[in-house]
Amino acid sequence: MATTTLPEFLRARRERLQPEVTGRRRTPGLRREEVAARAGVSVTWYTWLEQGRGGVPSDDVLERLARALELDDTNREMLFLLAHERPPPRRHTPPADVTPALQRVLDNLRVPALVKTPTFQIVAWNRAAVVLFGDYAAMPEHERNMLRRVFHPKATTFLPHAEDMQRTCLAAFRVAIARAGATPEAAALVDELMATSEDFRRLWAENELHTHGVRPRRLVRPDVGELRFEASMFTVDDSDGLSMVVLSPVDDASARAVEQLLQERAPPP
Structure with missing residues (x-):
């Protein structure tokens, strides 16, 4: 099947809208x-534009067309992809709340x-994260931030390769x-860590940029020793x-250590 074009997309969305008129109309x-x-x-x-002769619309015109055609977020993104071959600019809205369905996904993972939010604020977690990193619910909200934790002066005590963790987190944060x-929240966090x-000042000056990808991670716990993981990041739709x-533990010893921590810190029946 051929790829949808911008003229086809505009015509299809226009024809789906119901006009607020009385009487019969010949065209949908x-x-x-x-x-x-x-x-x-x-x-x-x-x-x-519907005939493919209108040139390339500006972002402002595309936003007005999106409102005129009553497009949802997915179709708004498609409109920009067809016109500019890139997603639309992000709207400056706060991150959505953690839904019960998302929390169930977390709770079902062993x-x-x-x-996390775009500013690396931790907003939800599961029991395995608690036994490994600490009880987030008991922490002040200020401390539930991945950047603050990896740039904490004592981070080297549990991160064998703290600078690598700092570097990759900061590049993904940017x-x-x-x-x-x-956002003011992002600017305030950068100012605080600067x-x-x-270490933050030095690495921030390098202007390194890359997405998180799949990264090896090593943690040290006095009670179970060194644990090896692969850290993967997934975007949460909508x-x-x-x-x-x-x-994800990368070897049997790390997997057993996580299970041991879960069993030792199991909630009372």
């Missing part, structure tokens, strides 16, 4: 002049898993906040910025 959906009026563009230009858009961490970090 809205007329071109009605969409043009909604979007604040000329009828001629919109007609050309390996450590966390949900990508995350670029995608989410500048003022309190020499959450506007949330992502899930899952730490």
Whole structure:
């Protein structure tokens, strides 16, 4: 099947809309002049756009067309992909709440898993994460932040390769906040760590950028020794910025250690 084109997409979405009129209409959906009026563009230009002759619309015009055609987030993204071959700019909205369904996914995992915002604030976790990293529910909200934790002065006591962890987290953080858009929360976090961490200042100046990908991670616990994981990050659909970090043991010893911690710290019956 051929790839959908921008003219085809616009016509299909226009024809799906129900006009608020009385009486019968010969054609389905809205007329071109009605969409043009909604979007604040000329009828001629919109007609050309549906015919593949209108040139490349600006972001502002695409946003107005998205509203005129009553597009949801998925179709708005498709509109930008067809017109500009890139997703639309992120809207500056706070990350969505953790849904009960998302929490159930976490709770059904026997390996450590966390949900974070674009500013790496930890907003959900499972029992395996608690036995490995500590009780997030008992922590002040300020401390539930992955960047603050990896740039903490005592991070080297449990991270054998702290600088590698700091470097990869910071590079992924820069990508995350670029995608989410500048926010006062992100700016305040950067200012805080610039003022309190020499390591943060040094690594921030390197301007390294890359997504998280799958990363090896090593942790040291006095009670079970060294644990080896692969850290994977997954975007949470329809959450506007949330992502899930899952730490999968890479060897039998690490898997047994996680199970041991879960059993030793099992909640009372």
